[in-house]
Amino acid sequence: MADRHAGSLRPAVVLFDLDGTLVDSEPGIAACVAYALERLGVPLPSREALRDWIGPPLRQSFAGVLDADEARIEQTVAAYRERYVESGWRELTVYPGIAEVVAGLQAAGSRLAVVTTKIEDQARRIVAHLPFGAAFAAVYGAPPGTTSGDKTARIARAAAELGAAPADCAMIGDRHFDVAGARANRMTAIGAAWGFGTVEELRAAGADAIAHAPAELPALLTRSPSA
Incomplete structure (x- = not known):
């Protein structure tokens, strides 16, 4: 269940894209x-x-x-x-401020996972080597040979395996694949404007909100319990 903290409600599960969201690859x-x-x-x-x-x-x-x-x-x-x-x-760097966001969400009680178009074994290797990699309960990547960027099934699998209803989940990513996959699963979609997509791309895909820096994420992921 989502954690109530200081009169606010955070998602039970927060899903992050990898390239362009957690790391500059x-x-x-x-x-x-x-x-x-x-x-x-x-x-x-x-x-x-x-x-x-x-x-x-x-x-x-x-x-x-x-x-x-x-x-x-x-x-x-x-x-x-x-x-x-x-x-x-x-050959990558962690975006400034992301580590603090991940730590804050974990401390607030949200379960975290990575959903990416990268081949799953490669994604697991990268996440395991991040300084905050242990904060993620799971990594969901693409199977070898994939030709589609559609993340809908992977996002659905993440929510199901982490035991949360779509309404209690949020997906954060920098490309339209992230937003479209979240929207298809009826969960909150937040665009990461510091990544490789554009604000226009994220808006056109139907992002519920757009963060221009990682520090904006906590507020965007928090809503009043009555919302």
Whole structure:
């Protein structure tokens, strides 16, 4: 059940996206994409274009520059994974203020989990190495070979396994996949404007609220018991 604290009601379960919400993973992802495309002799997209790659599944992003050539896509994904497993997964930084938000929510009684489009074993590895990784009860990622960024099923599974009704849950993320998945499950969707999506993208997807910095999250996640 959600925790009542000082006349307020916090979600029983708070779900966080990983890339662009908890961590800035752009350096590692960009370096791995560059490594993979160079192996195939494919020109590297601009840095701005590469930011749009953070969130969707790799195969979906590579298809756009490889003319949907399945064989070349799989070769490129394999090259990306090669570098990512070796070093790319460590090339990230935690967003300032996120650790304090995670600690505060945990102290207030909310159960926390990560829901991401990243392959699940990779996501678990990253979360386990975060200084606050132990605060998360579970990590829900994509199965190998996934081509869809839809998080609806993963978000539903997280709520069910953590024992909370959708109305008692909130999802925080920086891309439309996060907002759409939360809305499909009838739970609160909060956009993280410090990530890789845009405020316009988050609003268009139907975010209930948008936080421009992690410090804004506690207030957005708190409502009066009568609300």
